[in-house]
Amino acid sequence: MSLGILTNVAATYAENNLNQTQNSLQTVLQQLSSGSRINSGADDAAGLSVSDGLAANEAALTQSAQNAQNGVGLLQTADGALSQVTNLLDRATTLATEASNGGLTTAQSTAADTEFQSIVTEIGNIGSNTNFNSTNVFSGTATNFVVSDGTTAGTTTIAATTGALSSSSVGLTVTDTAGVVTTAAGEDLSTSNLATAAAASTALGKITTAIADVSAQRGSLGASINQLNAAANVASSEEVNLSSAQSSILSTNYGQATSDLAKFQVLSQTGISALAQANSVQQEILKLLQ
Numbered sequence: 001m002s003l004g005i006l007t008n009v010a011a012t013y014a015e016n017n018l019n020q021t022q023n024s025l026q027t028v029l030q031q032l033s034s035g036s037r038i039n040s041g042a043d044d045a046a047g048l049s050v051s052d053g054l055a056a057n058e059a060a061l062t063q064s065a066q067n068a069q070n071g072v073g074l075l076q077t078a079d080g081a082l083s084q085v086t087n088l089l090d091r092a093t094t095l096a097t098e099a100s101n102g103g104l105t106t107a108q109s110t111a112a113d114t115e116f117q118s119i120v121t122e123i124g125n126i127g128s129n130t131n132f133n134s135t136n137v138f139s140g141t142a143t144n145f146v147v148s149d150g151t152t153a154g155t156t157t158i159a160a161t162t163g164a165l166s167s168s169s170v171g172l173t174v175t176d177t178a179g180v181v182t183t184a185a186g187e188d189l190s191t192s193n194l195a196t197a198a199a200a201s202t203a204l205g206k207i208t209t210a211i212a213d214v215s216a217q218r219g220s221l222g223a224s225i226n227q228l229n230a231a232a233n234v235a236s237s238e239e240v241n242l243s244s245a246q247s248s249i250l251s252t253n254y255g256q257a258t259s260d261l262a263k264f265q266v267l268s269q270t271g272i273s274a275l276a277q278a279n280s281v282q283q284e285i286l287k288l289l290q
């Protein structure tokens with residue numbers, strides 16, 4: 001190889017390799033300091049795209065679990081209110097049974113009827129005043145709760161109906177196997193005045209039917225609560241799995257990164273030394289001119 005000063009090929013090689021080493025060293029230091037293997041699209045374009053997609057799925061699943069839990073809260077509020085209605089109807093049963101006994105005086109029958117009417121009024125109050133998130137709980141219209149992973153195919157809508165509740169009607173809403181929603185009228189309690197043994201006996205039968213209506217509606221609510229809890233659990237479990245998958249893509253492998261750090265630090269030092277040596281070779285030409 002001839003000696004010349006116009007082009008120092010050895011120094012150029014050394015400089016290029018040193019630049020590559022410095023870039024790699026900078027990338028490793030970013031990974032170690034951020035904890036993330038991908039800090040820009042240049043690090044891993046495909047991996048970044050997958051990670052962003054998983055992050056969107058995670059966000060949808062996290063909110064979906066919250067949606068389902070909100071639904072559970074609504075239905076549990078309705079169930080708790082209906083539990084109190086059952087207690088009131090149980091007391092009404094006691095009063096009607098007592099009033100149907102012909103041995104009561106007029107004053108005693110009137111007292112029983114007065115308490116009975118207050119029970120009817122309270123059932124109406126429960127129906128109109130029970131709220132969840134500033135919305136009346138008892139309605140014959142279904143409330144839709146959406147559970148989704150952020151995709152159209154992964155979206156499920158769960159419809160739950162609490163049913164209507166008023167002082168004159170203990171509403172019962174059921175869905176048959178064909179999915180057709182039908183409403184069965186509840187028992188009219190307000191017209192059953194326990195003033196006589198005969199009226200009390202009639203009222204007793206209606207109260208018994210009303211208790212069965214409320215019990216059936218609570219069973220329906222319980223089934224919906226279980227469905228929403230299951231949906232929330234599935235969403236949470238899927239979110240955890242996606243989070244783990246995203247972490248495996250994004251997270252820095254510290255074992256590998258520290259090994260690379262040591263390698264690039266050595267290469268940086270040797271590259272600087274090699275560049276210095278390549279530059280010094282050019283200086284040797286001066287000796288030929290002495």
